[in-house]
Amino acid sequence: MTHRIRIADSDHAFDAEEGESVIDAALRAGLMLPYSCRSGTCGTCMGDVVEGSIAYPDGLPPAIDSQQDSAGKALFCQARPASDLVIRVAEVRDAGDIRPRRLPARVEHIEECAPDVRRLFLKLPRDKRLPFLAGQYIDFLLRGGQRRSFSLANAPHDDERLELHIRHLPGGVFSGHVFNDMREGALLRFEGPLGNFFLREDSDRPMILMGGGTGFAPIKGIIEHALYIGVDRPMHIYWGARARQDLYLDHLPREWAEQHPHITYTPVLSEPAESDGWTGATGFVHRQVVEDHPGLGGFDVYMSGPPPMINAARQAFTDAGLPADRLYYDSFEAAPE
Incomplete structure (x- = not known):
């Protein structure tokens, strides 16, 4: 009943x-x-x-x-x-309706996805959960008042654990700790959720979702949320990386595209290795988007990744007719050491 x-x-x-x-x-x-x-x-x-x-x-x-x-x-x-x-x-109508909180969390599992990418799963205390919107991020609170920001890669309904994708940056204080010293069971503190990058559910326009590197993390959360709530408008996923090994969860978008007729997936490699045997799209991922969709006036575009990709894509997508208020993005700025 x-x-x-x-x-x-x-x-x-x-x-x-x-x-x-x-x-x-x-x-x-x-x-x-x-x-x-x-x-x-x-x-x-x-x-x-x-x-x-x-x-x-x-x-x-x-x-x-x-x-x-x-x-x-x-x-x-x-x-x-x-x-x-x-x-x-x-x-909760938008990100401003959720008040960020400071919480502890334990590292429940660390998964190696690629030579320079770790998938981190965090468990909150038994009596705590974190309300968030798909695509938002959290700040880890480090010694000396330092912070490091990482996007949540899981969807809000799947909040038993928090999932983050950590890329190893040379000299990175937090990423270096994750790769060299962190063990399962370690205690961390964070503040969140933060950010205005999240799925706009009141739109009926087709979506383009573009991630660069670990910018796939919030895109993953948004797509899993959209599928969970039954969004059936067209979604074209683009994932840009250097070589094939950098598409560290490539099987996921391939499965989404196979199982859902309204989803299309295009991975794009900028520097494929000869051993990759790559026959797919190459070059810069934002250029592939414009090549496939020269007129973006009728789309909502979500993108996340490094600042050079974001800045180049903003101009290219505007030139292709995308209204400024239909472009949602999360720029993965590297924190100063």
Whole structure:
């Protein structure tokens, strides 16, 4: 049995499956409601039940008392609809609606993806979760007040662990630590989520998503989120790298393109090795985008990667007719040492 949930004072509604919490159902529908711990201990997700009734699987959660419950308040991370509902809660409409926080995290797993790329998986404390929009980033807090920024590569619904793609930069303080000294179980501190690079869900325009190097990380998160919420408008993924080994998760976009007819994938190598046996696109990735789409006026373009790629692409895409307000980007600036 499913129950229909409508958000008061908005045109948003979604369905919850039997036994599914309101927060989980909203996330599955692509709506972001406030939450933090998702265990009923922080109270961030509290809102009002305007119509209908809810139930808790294990009695009242710690962050709500009987008086609040009687007054129609509810913790939506734990509340299960017992009927159709009308609720009142502040939706997260854009990145400004999410307040960055400072949190600890443990390194749960380190995966070698390429000679100079590591995939880092972080686990938050048991009573903490990080609400974020697909494509945002976090800042690791280092000694001496230094920070290092890395994009989240997972989608918001898949928040059991945080995924980051770390490229080894010569002389890099944090990346050098990741490659040479970091071990699973290490404790880190970070602040986030940050940034305005995220999927605009209210658009119906076809999308071009372009990543350079580890700029694939936020593109991955955006695509996984789009697939999860059922976005079916055309998506053309471009991934630019030097050689074949630098397409460190190449199987993922290939699988997306094979499984979803509205997704196209074009990898582009700027310096393929002779041993690569490369027969695909070569050169600069932004030039391949314009070659394939000489008129960009009807697109939304998302791109992330190193500043030279971003700057060159901005000019090229503008020349190809892309409106400035339809270009969303995240420039991977190297931090000064």
